[in-house]
Amino acid sequence: MKAAICTRYGPPDVVQIQEIGMPSVQDNEVLIKLHATTVTPGDCVIRSSKMLLMRLFFGILKPRKQILGSELSGIIEEVGSNVTKFQKGDEVFAYRGMKLGAHAAYITLPEHGVLTIKPARLTHQEAAAIAFGGTTALHFLRKGNVQAGMHILINGASGSVGSSAVQLAKHFGAEVTAVCGSSNVDWVKKLGADHVIDYTKEDFMKSGKRYDLIFDAVGKSSNPAGKAALTANGKFISVKGGIARENLEDLLFLKQLVEDRAFQPVIDRSFPFEQIASAHAYVEQGHKKGNVVITFN
Numbered sequence: 001m002k003a004a005i006c007t008r009y010g011p012p013d014v015v016q017i018q019e020i021g022m023p024s025v026q027d028n029e030v031l032i033k034l035h036a037t038t039v040t041p042g043d044c045v046i047r048s049s050k051m052l053l054m055r056l057f058f059g060i061l062k063p064r065k066q067i068l069g070s071e072l073s074g075i076i077e078e079v080g081s082n083v084t085k086f087q088k089g090d091e092v093f094a095y096r097g098m099k100l101g102a103h104a105a106y107i108t109l110p111e112h113g114v115l116t117i118k119p120a121r122l123t124h125q126e127a128a129a130i131a132f133g134g135t136t137a138l139h140f141l142r143k144g145n146v147q148a149g150m151h152i153l154i155n156g157a158s159g160s161v162g163s164s165a166v167q168l169a170k171h172f173g174a175e176v177t178a179v180c181g182s183s184n185v186d187w188v189k190k191l192g193a194d195h196v197i198d199y200t201k202e203d204f205m206k207s208g209k210r211y212d213l214i215f216d217a218v219g220k221s222s223n224p225a226g227k228a229a230l231t232a233n234g235k236f237i238s239v240k241g242g243i244a245r246e247n248l249e250d251l252l253f254l255k256q257l258v259e260d261r262a263f264q265p266v267i268d269r270s271f272p273f274e275q276i277a278s279a280h281a282y283v284e285q286g287h288k289k290g291n292v293v294i295t296f297n
């Protein structure tokens, strides 16, 4: 099968498509033929990793996990002998988180992993783009104890995490102020934001307005700076403050919202699998709108 292999740390072209052996399916696993995956800033951080501290985690000389990719959507092609939850032909989507491995034509996953049936109303491309931004936004909004009636500011509302956070915060009944660049103002408003601040024209920290929760979904502001725009008991949280671990409950929660039409993953561009290095180069610029999807033939 074809896989995008990251043989060493470096620029996008260190990611190369190679032919490798098919994974063998264990008794408790399913084999999925991928239809779509994404390239995220997380993939780019691992691939370009320069800092020793990060390499201690990802691998000293080269990435320990050479197939990147944290989320996917596809069709089950084979099930292990003990599998009861899924059957051949099921359309599923999944989140691997830091376990990675989704930048390949096939993947095997444990049936009780972070894996479930794809919402019928979404394409594989859309389903592949639910988990990374969606579960991260959910984790941090819950950490911020999101409540109905709260006034929340979401910085970086046009990214994958930010566009998910806007929709989730509205679902939880908050009043949402979204911060994004000029070219994103209109579509972020359509996502449901009550107010939009264009960060190229206005600094939300100097506006004099106060928020119960500030969620920095791109990790561009700092806590002390954010404090100036918080109410007395307000909280500042950032994607830089901790790790949102993958779990099935959150994926199922998002799936239900998709089915209720309360959540829709945003897709910026798709690239064919053969052009995955170009997708890395695009994502690395830090200006994608929502998600960048990779498609398979």
Ligand SMILES: NC(=O)c1ccc[n+]([C@@H]2O[C@H](COP(=O)([O-])OP(=O)(O)OC[C@H]3O[C@@H](n4cnc5c(N)ncnc54)[C@H](OP(=O)(O)O)[C@@H]3O)[C@@H](O)[C@H]2O)c1
Pocket (backbone or CB within 6 Å): 040, 041, 042, 132, 133, 136, 155, 156, 157, 158, 159, 160, 161, 162, 179, 180, 181, 182, 183, 184, 199, 217, 218, 219, 220, 239, 240, 241, 242, 243, 244, 245, 283, 286, 287, 288, 289, 290
């Ligand atoms: N802690 C965790 O467990 C966890 C999990 C997942 C992700 N993350 C992190 O979360 C971050 C966001 O991921 P993502 O995929 O959502 O990022 P992304 O989609 O790549 O973010 C790009 C978006 O951010 C906007 N942006 C850039 N600079 C901005 C600024 N100064 N103010 C406001 N908006 C700005 C860009 O809009 P413009 O083009 O207009 O600038 C663009 O739309 C990444 O750093 C990622 O590593 C953390």
